[in-house]
Amino acid sequence: MRKEFREAIIEEVDDSRDLPEGSIDIRMEEEVGDVPHDRGDDDEDAILDDELLSGPDIDDFEETNSTIGQMVNRYDPMCDHNENMFSLGMRFESHEQFKNAVRKYAVINGFNIFWPRSQKKRMEAKCASGCGWRLYGSWVQAEKTFVIKRVGSLHSCNRSLTNRQATSTWLAREYMPKIRARLTYSATEMQTDARERFALILNKKKCYRAIWTALSHIRGPIGKQYDMLRSYLEELKRVSKNGTFMMEVNPATKVFERFYVGFDELKNGFLAGCRRVIGLDGCFLKTGLRGMLLCAIGRDGNNQMFPIAWAIVEVESEASWTWFLTRD
Template structure:
């Protein structure tokens, strides 16, 4: 395996001295930004050479792109000027416990059926041929190309006795084609015209797919396109033909997937030119023929790195499978901001969720956030993640996602209500409440109790977790991020990273505007949680115990002790969430203490504003930024892959360690074909004459 590494100057490393996960930064460039000055007592020295294959490298490739004149957007879609669209419409909602996603309606297939005419202009020869093919499918007739020259071609009806003809010529030498002559009246019989279905090739369907939807990633799936083509064109196309049509549409819109790998390193260089402190890396390998092939790619924007230092030290990692030509997996590292919205940190494209890929990814993330006992990592129980985490982040606490655990419980055990019991046990704050719920599980299903006990209660429960999980007991934050990126999963690699850049630019802009307008001392979502805590403790009585300590007794006689000086309560909500519980709020009211003094620093509006102070810019235009020769002359080929046989999967792929639910089989009763009975005594069935 070989790698590429093109650092501009000698890198530096700031060593952690406080044990804090955020007191650590490793930079590719040699110049330290203001926010990364060494703290008192820390040492600064040159970093050892980067790992083999890590790089901020690139290959400059230019390709000729012919712009096609697109037809107007179908009336079924709402169109508004971009200036009237707020950035908040592109943002995702806050996620404190869970969230639901709405499925978009699939529009109808609106096909341009304008017939050819003398003087009609096309952008290229191919566009002219495909445009006429679409017209032939719509009008249900077949034709053939009878004469072809360098600058013209003639189309005739498949029946040699028919008068239908079209002559198309190139307009001077600019590449545009125009219809010079046409005779559109048919004199052939209907049997000849029935061959029109042969013109519905994957290439033609791909142009229909592209021209009518603009962005094929937002268009119907292959199985939906099958139905639309059958209804509008009266053509029965196979699933694989529609799937190939979608791939062709992607290549027409975003460029070839192979070219995208050639441009990936060049794109990273231009992206870093406009986004200071952005970290990128590319890992390659040498095949048997001596060619350099793509293996991994890593991207973390400088604005995300700066903003991440103002958040809670919780890292949520997950992977989502890509559906492009070369497949692969997109690994993500994210967290939550002070307003409970997903905060993306880093993205990596790898060949699969293997131990090597996860270790490489986490080693790059370790450049941003150091290993410390204050750090919490949340993921599913993938064996490769567990191994990679133990190698790169041995001090950090690792928590399992309760959603994946509940799916396994549902798949393994058929006891009704068992998953709900597991959820109640996992979300319990008090140990007494957890023990009570865990005993219920033991009574209901002893095998499930043993299964959860073997996993370790410190991995999946809020009560016994040794670190701080706050409100994050699931990886739904990562699932929310994956859902936002899902539209780009079929795109070439550069286009997918461009999609991520545009998405983050919108998110940062919307949240920067929203946070600057907020006048409260804590974020809006935290304020809602505080109001909920106040409502839950209405009618409770408070009794002072000693300085800053109070005893609170509820309506049903339950007592809790609050210590305002240490920000603790026997209900454990105060300590676990870092948000004052209702008991602490009552105690604060009794002494006139402002609520904001009890809330964690990362929930305050000041930190919220600082989180999104950075701006994420698009990449520099080609030619505006000088690319080092060693990068410009580098050629990176796509990975060697083989498309698996059968229909491509579009449903969710279960994680390793997650037990897929058993398929439901429909039982058909055995009935007699004569009498319709149960068929137990078929030989005695009497058929009336």
């Protein structure tokens, strides 16, 4: 009797899955004695992918995650935050890192999102335009990580030119390197850069707040800077032995009032090479503590301004001008 044999084609199953861009592939050691299971045909794989996209139940995440694959998908802050960066099981160091990653993703890709839940252990983001995009993550105490446990469908809405996630705090953090490199970075420059980089239209007041926040972080609190004035005064006296430097504090309230700076080298330079004309002027200080800046200015041989002395006072008045002009 003739026997018919069919040729068996054995396909080698690749346990690795393509990770989305913006994640780090970390292999986990397989347990000894594990035997790979048959995965079925292409239709079964498609069904499995659909189930992962819709997201498993939150309570069954640990059990489901163990069957997905032997990989841990960790968020990389240096990624380009493209539209497909988030995946089920992606790990974050904390809920703050998760929120910052979602916020940067939303701004770069031009999607408006909102946070139905924003807590330390549970966070959820949804599309503000009403499409099916959604992310849900929570803290896994056993791993000490924040994990994405549900991923919705891709965005189907149009790109937005305004974004509620581009807050002044986020802008301050994003533009901190540029502001640190040039402290005179302006709000107009920030508006132009955001329009070119993110196709984002920013309100000028928001840019001002972002720059002020960044400068406050770079310079530190103004109150602590005033605590260092006595050390600064002693350093000035050390550098210019014959200079005139003075600080006055209200004796009753112990609050700073005035500070005078007069380098001996500048006075000698004025006498040696400037016209015998002195200009006096004052201007407001636009800091959190306000005050006035009083200046004595001369003109050098190139008809340029030559500073002679200056002082910071509480207000511009006859008493403050008299105090300024009667210093040696």
